[in-house]
Amino acid sequence: MAARTLYDKLWDEHLVREDENGTALLYIDRQLVHEVTSPQAFEGLRLHGRRPWRPEANLAVPDHNVPTLNRRLGIADPVSRIQVETLEANCAEFGITYFGMDDRRQGIVHIVGPEEGFTLPGMTLVCGDSHTSTHGAFGALAFGVGTSEVEHVLATQCLIQRKSRAMLVSVDGELGRGVTAKDLVLAIIGAIGTAGGTGYVIEFGGDAIHSLSMEGRMTVCNMTIEAGARAGLIAVDETTIDYLRGRPFAPTGALFEQGAAHWRTLKSDEGASFDRVVRIAAAEIQPQVTWGTSPEMVVPVGARVPDPAAEADPVKAAGMRRALDYMGLKPGTPITEIRPDKVFIGSCTNARIEDLRAAAEVVKGRRVADGIKLAMVVPGSGLVKEQAEAEGLDRVFLEAGFEWREAGCSMCLAMNADRLEPGERCASTSNRNFEGRQGQGGRSHLVSPAMAAAAAVTGHFVDVRGL
Amino acid sequence: MEKFTDFTGVVCPLDRANVDTDAIIPKQFLKSIQRTGFGPNLFDEWRYLDRGEPGQDNSGRPLNPDFVLNDPRYTGASILLTRENFGCGSSREHAPWALADYGLRVLIAPSFADIFFNNCFKNGLLPIVLPAEVVDRLFAASGGPAALRIAVDLPNQILTPSVGAPIPFEVDPFRKHCLIEGLDDIGLTLQHLDAIRAYESRRRVEAPWLFS
Numbered sequence: 001m002a003a004r005t006l007y008d009k010l011w012d013e014h015l016v017r018e019d020e021n022g023t024a025l026l027y028i029d030r031q032l033v034h035e036v037t038s039p040q041a042f043e044g045l046r047l048h049g050r051r052p053w054r055p056e057a058n059l060a061v062p063d064h065n066v067p068t069l070n071r072r073l074g075i076a077d078p079v080s081r082i083q084v085e086t087l088e089a090n091c092a093e094f095g096i097t098y099f100g101m102d103d104r105r106q107g108i109v110h111i112v113g114p115e116e117g118f119t120l121p122g123m124t125l126v127c128g129d130s131h132t133s134t135h136g137a138f139g140a141l142a143f144g145v146g147t148s149e150v151e152h153v154l155a156t157q158c159l160i161q162r163k164s165r166a167m168l169v170s171v172d173g174e175l176g177r178g179v180t181a182k183d184l185v186l187a188i189i190g191a192i193g194t195a196g197g198t199g200y201v202i203e204f205g206g207d208a209i210h211s212l213s214m215e216g217r218m219t220v221c222n223m224t225i226e227a228g229a230r231a232g233l234i235a236v237d238e239t240t241i242d243y244l245r246g247r248p249f250a251p252t253g254a255l256f257e258q259g260a261a262h263w264r265t266l267k268s269d270e271g272a273s274f275d276r277v278v279r280i281a282a283a284e285i286q287p288q289v290t291w292g293t294s295p296e297m298v299v300p301v302g303a304r305v306p307d308p309a310a311e312a313d314p315v316k317a318a319g320m321r322r323a324l325d326y327m328g329l330k331p332g333t334p335i336t337e338i339r340p341d342k343v344f345i346g347s348c349t350n351a352r353i354e355d356l357r358a359a360a361e362v363v364k365g366r367r368v369a370d371g372i373k374l375a376m377v378v379p380g381s382g383l384v385k386e387q388a389e390a391e392g393l394d395r396v397f398l399e400a401g402f403e404w405r406e407a408g409c410s411m412c413l414a415m416n417a418d419r420l421e422p423g424e425r426c427a428s429t430s431n432r433n434f435e436g437r438q439g440q441g442g443r444s445h446l447v448s449p450a451m452a453a454a455a456a457v458t459g460h461f462v463d464v465r466g467l
Numbered sequence: 468m469e470k471f472t473d474f475t476g477v478v479c480p481l482d483r484a485n486v487d488t489d490a491i492i493p494k495q496f497l498k499s500i501q502r503t504g505f506g507p508n509l510f511d512e513w514r515y516l517d518r519g520e521p522g523q524d525n526s527g528r529p530l531n532p533d534f535v536l537n538d539p540r541y542t543g544a545s546i547l548l549t550r551e552n553f554g555c556g557s558s559r560e561h562a563p564w565a566l567a568d569y570g571l572r573v574l575i576a577p578s579f580a581d582i583f584f585n586n587c588f589k590n591g592l593l594p595i596v597l598p599a600e601v602v603d604r605l606f607a608a609s610g611g612p613a614a615l616r617i618a619v620d621l622p623n624q625i626l627t628p629s630v631g632a633p634i635p636f637e638v639d640p641f642r643k644h645c646l647i648e649g650l651d652d653i654g655l656t657l658q659h660l661d662a663i664r665a666y667e668s669r670r671r672v673e674a675p676w677l678f679s
Contacts, residue, residue, distance in 0.1 A: 027666055037558065
């Protein structure tokens with residue numbers, strides 16, 4: 001057989017049928033469900049008198065609307081509350097496992113899935129959420145879908161798909177000290193652009209990728225969608241398998257070992273061909289800070305805000321001018337002179353235990369700077385929160401003047417009460433700096449957890465390696 | 468889904484690249500549990516001068532006169548002309564719901580984000596990718612005192628603008644068929660029940676850990 005990419009292998013294993021023009025029916029092993037993109041899908045099932053094909057292949061958890069403060073009081077916003085209650089009622093009606101707001105396992109879907117071992121290598125996994133790409137860190141083909149496809153998977157356990165092209169992003173060598181997975185993926189997006197991965201599935205390879213923990217790999221795959229690709233992939237290795245052992249939804253005993261033997265084959269064959277290959281030298285990557293309203297508008301922390309006058313492409317230059325105007329920034333300003341009003345450490349990109357440890361290490365023994373109105377840490381799940389508390393990280397943050405919240409999506413997209421006010425500037429560990437993303441008129445700068453912590457304690461962006 | 472029929476419509480030129488789904492329909496409107504009613508809040512933050520909230524009456528809200536959708540020339544537009552990477556960001560199907568609910572039926576851009584592109588077809592919206600230089604020409608033609616109009620012929624894959632030569636376009640044959648016939652994907656997939664069951668039986672043996 002010809003050498004195949006990891007993507008080819010996952011595709012071939014899940015192909016139910018394919019017609020002559022390339023339209024395929026792909027089997028979907030698992031689906032994660034949250035409250036925002038599912039109500040209309042369940043309503044569709046009801047309207048057609050359909051039942052879920054395999055209820056046990058789904059796991060549901062509310063995350064976008066949930067409050068991160070005073071959870072016992074419930075959700076104050078009646079519209080948000082109805083959405084969460086609708087998810088709970090739908091799960092009860094259709095027999096789907098549901099982790100409610102008072103369940104210690106509740107959290108952001110993309111944190112909960114891997115943490116529970118619901119995500120396994122070699123799977124196809126979807127969710128009505130673009131950051132489903134996160135799960136590709138396990139060598140699973142995982143991508144975001146719209147609500148019609150959520151319904152389609154509920155009803156048939158399949159999706160109608162066309163095969164994407166394959167891109168390899170190889171990050172060679174070693175990341176420098178203090179440079180994290182977040183800096184790595186922001187640098188990749190800066191290099192290929194937010195549409196660079198459109199039409200592709202991206203496999204991340206190279207020494208720097210395989211040196212990352214599972215948490216770091218999830219951060220990289222999470223932001224694949226910000227590079228335009230629906231799915232990111234990382235080949236399975238022992239780090240992957242060790243992470244999964246003993247997780248609640250993972251197989252046990254002989255079945256686990258049988259799975260693991262197969263999972264070890266989930267890598268691209270020697271000589272497999274990719275439609276595009278991008279090589280990045282890990283050692284050249286510096287801590288990154290976004291300055292604009294698209295994740296590709298990113299520079300190293302030691303750089304200055306770029307000048308649209310130096311951009312040859314008129315559409316791009318116009319976009320830069322709009323972004324600078326929205327962000328209230330002038331070309332040539334050193335990044336280290338930009339002063340955030342708020343700091344947000346959280347989101348499906350960076351709210352795992354390792355992220356909180358990295359931020360706490362910077363914060364320890366320091367205080368949130370005077371100019372910072374609010375610095376908050378929102379753990380990715382109830383279990384991450386428990387683990388952090390067992391390690392004393394909550395005390396480190398609280399003593400420094402941070403707020404320590406309950407798990408959820410929170411200020412990554414501001415569907416709950418956590419949001420920026422117009423004109424406010426935020427150092428954020430989330431994934432999108434779009435206009436209005438963190439609150440109408442809010443200005444987001446995407447950074448790693450360590451860089452967000454450094455901005456919190458100094459009051460401005462700063463190279464965390466020099467602290 | 469309703470069948471996609473040929474029509475001639477007004478082109479609204481939205482001259483921005485990387486328009487994301489947060490801009491198309493801001494997050495506060497995602498709290499709805501319905502599929503309809505998103506049209507008045509399409510591009511809410513650009514279209515109005517105040518902050519929009521779900522459930523409010525939008526008819527009295529102050530309009531942003533600088534936003535192209537509010538330009539009287541483009542009243543009743545059914546074709547949106549825009550720049551590359553339209554629909555990037557979140558997978559929210561509320562974005563195509565809002566565009567369709569507003570009355571748009573065709574979107575033209577040099578490129579679209581993958582998830583958004585796919586979501587459009589499920590909602591009777593036709594996204595058309597044209598080369599950047601053709602899009603440039605359409606932008607130039609659409610900025611005059613009278614709006615540009617385009618006749619859309621999906622069966623023959625031809626756009627005929629009121630100014631300039633006809634423009635052929637590509638569309639996936641399966642998606643084209645589904646649009647023209649108004650077909651529901653789930654219904655089509657359920658025609659292959661036996662193939663799905665056969666696949667599952669095989670996988671239960673090959674990869675039992677996926678079913679444990």
